[in-house]
Amino acid sequence: VSVTRIPLRHPGGLTRILAGSGALDAARAELDAWAEGRRRFVLTTPRVLELHRRRLDELAAGGRSTVLEVPDGETAKSAEEAVRLWRDLLAAGGKRDSRVVVVGGGSACDLGGFVAGCFLRGVEVAHVPTTLLAQVDAAIGGKTGIDLPEAKNSVGVFHHPALVVCDARFLATLPVEELRSGLVEVVKMALLLDADLLAEVEHGLAALLAGSLPELERVVAGAAAVKARVVERDPGDKDERRLLNLGHTLGHAIEAALDYRGLRHGEAVGYGLLFALRLGERRGLPREVAERVRRLLRAMDLPALPPLEAPALLRFVSRDKKAQERGVAWVVPVDLLQAELAADVPLEELRAELERFLRAPLAAPS
Numbered sequence: 457v458s459v460t461r462i463p464l465r466h467p468g469g470l471t472r473i474l475a476g477s478g479a480l481d482a483a484r485a486e487l488d489a490w491a492e493g494r495r496r497f498v499l500t501t502p503r504v505l506e507l508h509r510r511r512l513d514e515l516a517a518g519g520r521s522t523v524l525e526v527p528d529g530e531t532a533k534s535a536e537e538a539v540r541l542w543r544d545l546l547a548a549g550g551k552r553d554s555r556v557v558v559v560g561g562g563s564a565c566d567l568g569g570f571v572a573g574c575f576l577r578g579v580e581v582a583h584v585p586t587t588l589l590a591q592v593d594a595a596i597g598g599k600t601g602i603d604l605p606e607a608k609n610s611v612g613v614f615h616h617p618a619l620v621v622c623d624a625r626f627l628a629t630l631p632v633e634e635l636r637s638g639l640v641e642v643v644k645m646a647l648l649l650d651a652d653l654l655a656e657v658e659h660g661l662a663a664l665l666a667g668s669l670p671e672l673e674r675v676v677a678g679a680a681a682v683k684a685r686v687v688e689r690d691p692g693d694k695d696e697r698r699l700l701n702l703g704h705t706l707g708h709a710i711e712a713a714l715d716y717r718g719l720r721h722g723e724a725v726g727y728g729l730l731f732a733l734r735l736g737e738r739r740g741l742p743r744e745v746a747e748r749v750r751r752l753l754r755a756m757d758l759p760a761l762p763p764l765e766a767p768a769l770l771r772f773v774s775r776d777k778k779a780q781e782r783g784v785a786w787v788v789p790v791d792l793l794q795a796e797l798a799a800d801v802p803l804e805e806l807r808a809e810l811e812r813f814l815r816a817p818l819a820a821p822s
């Protein structure tokens with residue numbers, strides 16, 4: 457058992473993050489102390505229950521616990537599910553000082569965090585993320601939310617978890633597609649903030665994609681720490697944290713254009729990142745840095761980008777909720793560990809570059 461502790465201080469207090477194989481065992485005493493004498497609601501999904509029943513039983517063993525199930529995947533993030541959970545919480549005796557423990561992927565964490573953040577004006581929550589993406593990103597930082605039919609993540613609150621337990625052993629059952637999707641977010645964070653992490657992903661890529669736990673464990677600890685530091689410096693999502701949207705402006709547009717069915721989130725972000733490299737190269741991003749990231753994304757073997765037209769994608773870009781009153785701010789990498797928010801990329805440049813990109817997304821610009 458090797459467990460890394462990553463404290464995250466935020467305006468409302470402290471999030472204790474534990475990462476590593478066996479983190480859940482290491483956190484057991486802390487979780488029990490936190491929930492001591494209170495009703496504990498364990499919110500999870502059928503898939504996670506099926507694959508990790510023993511760990512869930514252990515979690516629910518201490519004190520008065522109720523297990524609540526939510527659907528797997530993005531469909532969990534609906535207003536209907538939130539209402540159902542609030543009513544279940546009330547029916548089961550949920551109180552202001554009850555505790556919610558979410559065990560699942562980013563979808564369950566987003567929904568569970570939102571439900572906890574609003575129930576009786578806020579009950580404390582702990583996250584036990586079970587996907588790579590949730591361990592390095594979704595479970596950390598206090599952003600919660602649900603989707604409306606019109607738009608993803610359109611309703612939510614900031615609600616920081618008291619504890620985040622990233623146990624690599626959950627990742628052993630994750631299909632390679634989900635590992636790849638999470639790894640794209642790791643590459644994004646590494647390019648922005650951690651050159652050692654980037655090198656680590658490069659060297660360990662084959663093992664990481666094969667689900668090797670020692671490699672995954674190191675990468676999770678590194679990436680979770682990067683995310684935690686950014687959130688500490690910008691808890692309100694006003695400046696630096698927005699850089700984490702690298703690859704997401706186009707990524708979200710791709711997801712929306714494909715009606716959220718064509719590619720996983722991380723895969724779409726992978727293509728968004730490839731496009732951002734192109735914008736970067738027009739603004740001084742050294743070719744060798746861009747090529748390094750492209751090599752990595754090629755080696756990840758993303759599923760092919762379905763046929764899409766530049767004008768249609770740009771319409772989705774301008775609809776994205778990240779579109780500010782003053783136009784869309786693209787996150788543009790200009791060097792290793794250096795990126796800018798560019799609010800003024802001319803539409804003509806975008807359209808032309810996007811057309812070239814769509815013809816050969818993985819190729820270097822000529």
Ligand SMILES: NC(=O)c1ccc[n+]([C@@H]2O[C@H](COP(=O)([O-])OP(=O)(O)OC[C@H]3O[C@@H](n4cnc5c(N)ncnc54)[C@H](O)[C@@H]3O)[C@@H](O)[C@H]2O)c1
Pocket residue numbers: 501503504507528529530533560561562563564566586587588589590593594595596597598599600601609626627628629630631634637721
């Ligand atoms: N709040 C944030 O800051 C933030 C950041 C990034 C992403 N997100 C959100 O996270 C969500 C995506 O999260 P995700 O990629 O974890 O997807 P997910 O939660 O939908 O999980 C993906 C799939 O993996 C399955 N799964 C979960 N754990 C498993 C395990 N251990 N073994 C096998 N299968 C398992 C799930 O059942 C699901 O089918 C999106 O809704 C996104 O908006 C939020």
Ligand SMILES: [Zn+2]
Pocket residue numbers: 641704721725
């Ligand atoms: Zn993302």
